[in-house]
Amino acid sequence: MTFRGKIKTGKLKDAFESVSRLVHEIKLNVDENGFQSKSVDPANVAMAMLEISKDAFEEFELDESMTLGLDLDRMDDILSVASKDDDMLIRTEDGSKLEINVSGFDYSISLLDPSTIQQEPQVPDLDLPVDLVINGSKFRNAIRATEKISDYVILSAEDDRFTISAEGDSDSVSIPMSGEELVRMECSENSRSLFSLEYLSDMSKSIGKVSEANIRLGTDYPVKIKFKLYEGVVLEYLLAPRIESE
Amino acid sequence: MTFRGKIKTGKLKDAFESVSRLVHEIKLNVDENGFQSKSVDPANVAMAMLEISKDAFEEFELDESMTLGLDLDRMDDILSVASKDDDMLIRTEDGSKLEINVSGFDYSISLLDPSTIQQEPQVPDLDLPVDLVINGSKFRNAIRATEKISDYVILSAEDDRFTISAEGDSDSVSIPMSGEELVRMECSENSRSLFSLEYLSDMSKSIGKVSEANIRLGTDYPVKIKFKLYEGVVLEYLLAPRIESE
Amino acid sequence: MTFRGKIKTGKLKDAFESVSRLVHEIKLNVDENGFQSKSVDPANVAMAMLEISKDAFEEFELDESMTLGLDLDRMDDILSVASKDDDMLIRTEDGSKLEINVSGFDYSISLLDPSTIQQEPQVPDLDLPVDLVINGSKFRNAIRATEKISDYVILSAEDDRFTISAEGDSDSVSIPMSGEELVRMECSENSRSLFSLEYLSDMSKSIGKVSEANIRLGTDYPVKIKFKLYEGVVLEYLLAPRIESE
Numbered sequence: 001m002t003f004r005g006k007i008k009t010g011k012l013k014d015a016f017e018s019v020s021r022l023v024h025e026i027k028l029n030v031d032e033n034g035f036q037s038k039s040v041d042p043a044n045v046a047m048a049m050l051e052i053s054k055d056a057f058e059e060f061e062l063d064e065s066m067t068l069g070l071d072l073d074r075m076d077d078i079l080s081v082a083s084k085d086d087d088m089l090i091r092t093e094d095g096s097k098l099e100i101n102v103s104g105f106d107y108s109i110s111l112l113d114p115s116t117i118q119q120e121p122q123v124p125d126l127d128l129p130v131d132l133v134i135n136g137s138k139f140r141n142a143i144r145a146t147e148k149i150s151d152y153v154i155l156s157a158e159d160d161r162f163t164i165s166a167e168g169d170s171d172s173v174s175i176p177m178s179g180e181e182l183v184r185m186e187c188s189e190n191s192r193s194l195f196s197l198e199y200l201s202d203m204s205k206s207i208g209k210v211s212e213a214n215i216r217l218g219t220d221y222p223v224k225i226k227f228k229l230y231e232g233v234v235l236e237y238l239l240a241p242r243i244e245s246e
Numbered sequence: 247m248t249f250r251g252k253i254k255t256g257k258l259k260d261a262f263e264s265v266s267r268l269v270h271e272i273k274l275n276v277d278e279n280g281f282q283s284k285s286v287d288p289a290n291v292a293m294a295m296l297e298i299s300k301d302a303f304e305e306f307e308l309d310e311s312m313t314l315g316l317d318l319d320r321m322d323d324i325l326s327v328a329s330k331d332d333d334m335l336i337r338t339e340d341g342s343k344l345e346i347n348v349s350g351f352d353y354s355i356s357l358l359d360p361s362t363i364q365q366e367p368q369v370p371d372l373d374l375p376v377d378l379v380i381n382g383s384k385f386r387n388a389i390r391a392t393e394k395i396s397d398y399v400i401l402s403a404e405d406d407r408f409t410i411s412a413e414g415d416s417d418s419v420s421i422p423m424s425g426e427e428l429v430r431m432e433c434s435e436n437s438r439s440l441f442s443l444e445y446l447s448d449m450s451k452s453i454g455k456v457s458e459a460n461i462r463l464g465t466d467y468p469v470k471i472k473f474k475l476y477e478g479v480v481l482e483y484l485l486a487p488r489i490e491s492e
Numbered sequence: 493m494t495f496r497g498k499i500k501t502g503k504l505k506d507a508f509e510s511v512s513r514l515v516h517e518i519k520l521n522v523d524e525n526g527f528q529s530k531s532v533d534p535a536n537v538a539m540a541m542l543e544i545s546k547d548a549f550e551e552f553e554l555d556e557s558m559t560l561g562l563d564l565d566r567m568d569d570i571l572s573v574a575s576k577d578d579d580m581l582i583r584t585e586d587g588s589k590l591e592i593n594v595s596g597f598d599y600s601i602s603l604l605d606p607s608t609i610q611q612e613p614q615v616p617d618l619d620l621p622v623d624l625v626i627n628g629s630k631f632r633n634a635i636r637a638t639e640k641i642s643d644y645v646i647l648s649a650e651d652d653r654f655t656i657s658a659e660g661d662s663d664s665v666s667i668p669m670s671g672e673e674l675v676r677m678e679c680s681e682n683s684r685s686l687f688s689l690e691y692l693s694d695m696s697k698s699i700g701k702v703s704e705a706n707i708r709l710g711t712d713y714p715v716k717i718k719f720k721l722y723e724g725v726v727l728e729y730l731l732a733p734r735i736e737s738e
Contacts, residue, residue: 074663077640081633104673105637110662141327145351148323170356171320181350387573391597394569416602417566427596 001066003030004091006059009102010084011052011230013076018206018235019048020072022199026050027114031065034232040121046199047121047238056232058087066095069112078107123238128224129189130157130217134182136227139164139215140208142175147197149173152242155217156192160185162215166197183212191219193241203237247312249276250337252305255348256330257298257476259322264452264481265294266318268445272296273360277311280478286367292445293367293484302478304333312341315358324353369484374470375435376403376463380428382473385410385461386454388421393443395419398488401463402438406431408461412443429458437465439487449483493558495522496583498551501594502576503544503722505568510698510727511540512564514691518542519606523557526724532613538691539613539730548724550579558587561604570599615730620716621681622649622709624674628719631656631707632700634667639689641665644734647709648684652677654707658689675704683711685733695729 019026022041029036035052054060082088082102089101092111100107146153146166154165162185165174178185203225207213213227220243226236265272268287275282281298300306328334328348335347338357346353392399392412400411408431411420424431449471453459459473466489472482511518514533521528527544546552574580574594581593584603592599638645638658646657654677657666670677695717699705705719712735718728 074640078637081637081640103633104667104669105634106666106668107641108664141349142351145324145327148320148327149353172354173324174352175350176352177350387595388597391570391573394566394573395599418600420598421596422598423596 001064001095002062002091002093003066004059004061004089005057006087006089007052007057008084008230009079009082009086009088011056011233012088013079013084014206014209014229015050015052015233015235016070016072016075016079018229019050020076021202021206022046022048022237023118024072025112025117026070026072027117027120028068028070029065030062030068032062034060038120038123040118041199042118045196045240046203047123049123049236049238051234053232053234056230066092067114068092068095068098069114069117071112074109078102078109081105124222126216126218126222126224128191128216128218128221130162130185130187130191131214132157132162132182132185132187132217133212133214134162134177136207136210136213138177138181139213140204143197143200143204145173145175147201151197152194153197153200154192154194155215155223156190157185157187157217158190159187189218191217191221193217193220193223194244195223195239196242199239203239206235207237247310247341248308248337248339249312250305250307250335251303252333252335253298253303254330254476255325255328255332255334257302257479258334259325259330260452260455260475261296261298261479261481262316262318262321262325264475265296266322267448267452268292268294268483269364270318271358271363272316272318273363273366274314274316275311276308276314278308280306284366284369286364287445288364291442291486292449293369295369295482295484297480299478299480302476312338313360314338314341314344315360315363317358320355324348324355327351370468372462372464372468372470374437374462374464374467376408376431376433376437377460378403378408378428378431378433378463379458379460380408380423382453382456382459384423384427385459386450389443389446389450391419391421393447397443398440399443399446400438400440401461401469402436403431403433403463404436405433435464437463437467439463439466439469440490441469441485442488445485449485452481453483493556493587494554494583494585495558496551496553496581497549498579498581499544499549500576500722501571501574501578501580503548503725504580505571505576506698506701506721507542507544507725507727508562508564508567508571510721511542512568513694513698514538514540514729515610516564517604517609518562518564519609519612520560520562521557522554522560524554526552530612530615532610533691534610537688537732538695539615541615541728541730543726545724545726548722558584559606560584560587560590561606561609563604566601570594570601573597616714618708618710618713618716620683620708620710620713622654622677622679622683623706624649624654624677624679624709625704625706626654626669626674628699628702628705630669630673631705632696635689635692635696637665637667639693643689644686645689645692646684646686647707647715648682649677649679649709650682651679681710683709683713685709685712685715686736687715687731688734691731695731698727699729 034054142164149168150166161178280300388410395414396412407424526546634656642658653670
């Protein structure tokens with residue numbers, strides 16, 4: 001049971017950082033398609049699904065599928081010392097130790113026992129009526145504006161208009177977007193859901209790094225936000241709604 | 247009773263920030279000349295007088311003079327999300343709500359009841375014997391140097407020399423300026439006053455942004471510091487002296 | 493007893509900052525060769541030897557050797573207000589006051605009574621078998637990587653290879669360097685010593701600023717790290733080893 005791969009440091013760094021906004025330990029499945037991981041936060045409110053395809057690696061050798069237990073904080077410690085464009089060599093013989101070579105630094109890291117890490121969640125199969133693509137940085141800025149007003153944000157869609165808004169005790173903000181302000185938008189049913197900014201603010205830090213993020217939305221349904229960090233490195237968040245009090 | 251104006255975000259941001267170094271809530275008078283506000287800090291030691299002339303606006307429509315109650319911290323929350331060069335549209339119908347549109351964000355902000363905000367101070371009419379103009383950043387740097395030495399700063403003028411100085415228990419610093427180090431200086435009577443750095447340090451953060459600040463000074467009299475943040479946006483601070491112990 | 497000197501602010505700033513990583517008050521000897529200071533940290537684990545030769549000054553006038561008592565934190569307060577390239581004039585008449593003129597600011601600083609400052613240490617005369625030169629920033633990066641793994645770092649040399657490494661409870665890192673990764677290396681005896689990162693991390697912040705640092709190493713012996721901050725401004729650290737537990 002041996003895995004050996006070579007990949008740009010920045011790809012792993014941004015991918016793991018996006019997941020670490022929800023959880024600190026993950027089960028990382030390694031198979032002939034690449035890396036794949038599904039995590040749910042401790043409060044069961046949000047999920048992060050990560051896929052790093054084999055093609056995102058410069059070299060990828062595997063003799064047998066395996067599941068690795070990763071401490072994301074420790075990985076970030078290591079990845080933050082290297083530059084994004086540095087090649088990183090990673091290798092494990094038995095799934096208990098990870099050998100990492102980057103920028104002339106040789107690390108040997110103990111992997112976690114995957115059985116001690118939270119079970120992978122069942123990702124619900126949702127058919128959501130709103131499907132749009134927005135610039136990540138525009139999304140991030142709108143979320144930052146709502147943070148000043150409330151602890152909750154409303155994502156809503158009406159015809160060809162997507163609106164991010166928040167209502168505070170005395171103040172409110174609304175950021176409507178349509179036409180060229182969005183990359184594309186399909187809305188088969190007007191929709192509106194409320195979400196906790198505690199989660200969405202953190203997520204938006206990763207979303208803000210990409211030029212295009214795909215948002216799928218319903219009414220009082222979870223929102224799905226999917227984005228490509230690099231070619232072959234895809235992250236999807238799923239966030240449960242809060243029910244609006246009347 | 248309706249006001250509607252359009253102005254660059256940076257003008258309001260820098261103007262309100264300068265006032266917020268002393269107070270957090272202001273009465274903003276809106277009349278046919280523009281915006282005007284006078285505030286005194288809670289300890290009655292310092293005043294800030296702000297004028298934003300109608301000409302500083304790109305559009306300015308008013309049917310009746312009014313006084314608005316503004317929470318400056320909330321305004322800063324909103325203004326900080328936009329870029330300085332973004333146009334900001336502001337509108338109020340009745341003085342209870344302010345509608346702000348900037349960078350595609352629509353805000354609705356509750357205004358404060360002006361009667362709950364501290365009375366506007368009587369600004370003393372002072373005839374001060376020293377009148378000079380100094381580069382704002384030079385002033386800011388000198389104040390920063392005195393902060394390391396004492397909690398008080400001495401502003402003094404003798405003939406054609408203006409001196410910013412501080413005396414600590416064992417150390418002292420003196421920054422004399424004359425000739426080309428000042429933009430201009432008139433001194434009809436040698437003067438010297440002591441001021442609390444707690445106030446002057448904060449004020450100097452705004453003063454440091456302008457190329458020219460006008461300082462008027464006497465002996466054991468308040469200092470007046472007046473500067474133009476933008477064409478038509480003028481701020482004047484007045485700071486009471488501390489009496490030097492012998 | 494008068495000293496008068498003129499020197500670039502940056503030279504004094506970087507020199508004193510390097511020493512202040514170990515101690516906050518120093519005896520500064522001033523003689524016809526320039527400035528010289530030897531300090532040991534309160535726990536007697538590390539020493540800093542500083543030499544600023546007369547040639548590093550633009551002007552240097554002295555009628556009699558003297559020892560000045562300097563508060564490095566206060567010096568840093570003053571030096572941080574000026575720019576690195578500003579000329580600084582320093583003068584003392586009697587060793588009790590230091591007059592500093594920089595960027596138009598006149599400081600008068602009380603000097604400490606040198607007899608109240610810790611005795612200068614005896615610097616041991618060590619004949620260490622490893623003598624190498626490394627890029628300062630490469631050294632700093634390697635030390636930063638070890639900080640994530642342990643509180644201790646191992647410096648070792650074997651033949652033509654110098655290795656910086658750390659062993660944590662479950663993880664380890666090793667940064668081997670040889671050939672062109674080092675400026676030069678002589679190793680008359682394979683060596684290995686363990687050091688506290690509490691000290692070496694701080695030191696590496698100053699070492700990271702230079703292109704070449706000279707490291708001399710033995711087995712369970714102090715390490716000596718010597719580097720030139722500017723022409724004529726030389727700093728040497730000496731750090732006692734920790735004995736490795738089996």
